[in-house]
Amino acid sequence: xxxxxxxxPEMSVxxxxxxTLSCTYDTSESDYYLFWYKxxxxxxxxxxxxxxxxxxxxxxxxxxxxxFQKAAKSFSLKxxxxxxxxxxxxxCAYSSPLKAAGNKLTFGGxxxxxxKP
Amino acid sequence: ETGVTQTPRHLVMGMxxxxxxxxEQHLGHNAMYWYKQSAKKPLELMFVYNFKEQTExxxxxxxxxxxxxxxxxxxxxxxTLQPEDSALYLCASSQDRRQGWNTGExxxxxxxxxxxx
Numbered sequence: 001x002x003x004x005x006x007x008x009p010e011m012s013v014x015x016x017x018x019x020t021l022s023c024t025y026d027t028s029e030s031d032y033y034l035f036w037y038k039x040x041x042x043x044x045x046x047x048x049x050x051x052x053x054x055x056x057x058x059x060x061x062x063x064x065x066x067x068f069q070k071a072a073k074s075f076s077l078k079x080x081x082x083x084x085x086x087x088x089x090x091x092c093a094y095s096s097p098l099k100a101a102g103n104k105l106t107f108g109g110x111x112x113x114x115x116k117p
Numbered sequence: 118e119t120g121v122t123q124t125p126r127h128l129v130m131g132m133x134x135x136x137x138x139x140x141e142q143h144l145g146h147n148a149m150y151w152y153k154q155s156a157k158k159p160l161e162l163m164f165v166y167n168f169k170e171q172t173e174x175x176x177x178x179x180x181x182x183x184x185x186x187x188x189x190x191x192x193x194x195x196x197t198l199q200p201e202d203s204a205l206y207l208c209a210s211s212q213d214r215r216q217g218w219n220t221g222e223x224x225x226x227x228x229x230x231x232x233x234x
Contacts, residue, residue, distance in 0.1 A: 044228070050220065
């Protein structure tokens with residue numbers, strides 16, 4: 001079974017600065033998806049960024065980028081120019097496209113990001 | 118209508134009550150999911166439905182009874198719950214992998230906060 005580990009329960013960042021969230025995962029599969037989801041106080045999980053394992057290029061979405069190290073099974077998220085609205089819980093998630101039906105995501109324990117004005 | 122809507126947002130029930138959580142998706146998806154989010158624990162997958170058929174039951178106690186009458190609606194019927202069942206219950210939807218292009222991600226509702234007294 002796949003496992004996802006986020007070793008940082010909480011991270012604090014100054015507004016306009018950069019913060020990096022760590023994620024490691026364990027899998028025996030060669031093809032899969034990785035995600036970062038954001039959960040603000042409104043509770044709705046929102047997709048931040050997606051990475052396909054077969055792609056060597058790191059995904060970027062505006063101020064969000066990832067550092068995907070497949071051999072090390074590491075998938076970190078960098079938030080640049082942090083804004084107050086970035087304050088939330090961030091979850092790393094793994095999904096295997098090899099499964100026949102549905103997208104069964106396995107989530108890490110989450111990292112709470114605090115943004116200081 | 119927003120993508121995935123859940124009702125009620127908050128629910129308080131006694132251990133002998135019977136209640137239901139409702140989820141509706143307006144995204145044209147054909148897979149729906151229930152996740153449980155407890156404090157200090159990773160999100161736990163409970164059930165998966167594909168085209169109204171249950172394809173995953175993650176060893177969930179029988180006091181939780183899911184129902185999927187069509188691809189747009191998902192219910193979670195609750196009866197004789199325990200205080201440890203208090204949690205945020207998240208519904209999600211996605212395309213089924215067998216039906217063509219699939220980005221691998223889930224689309225979540227805002228959750229139903231359940232408190233069992």
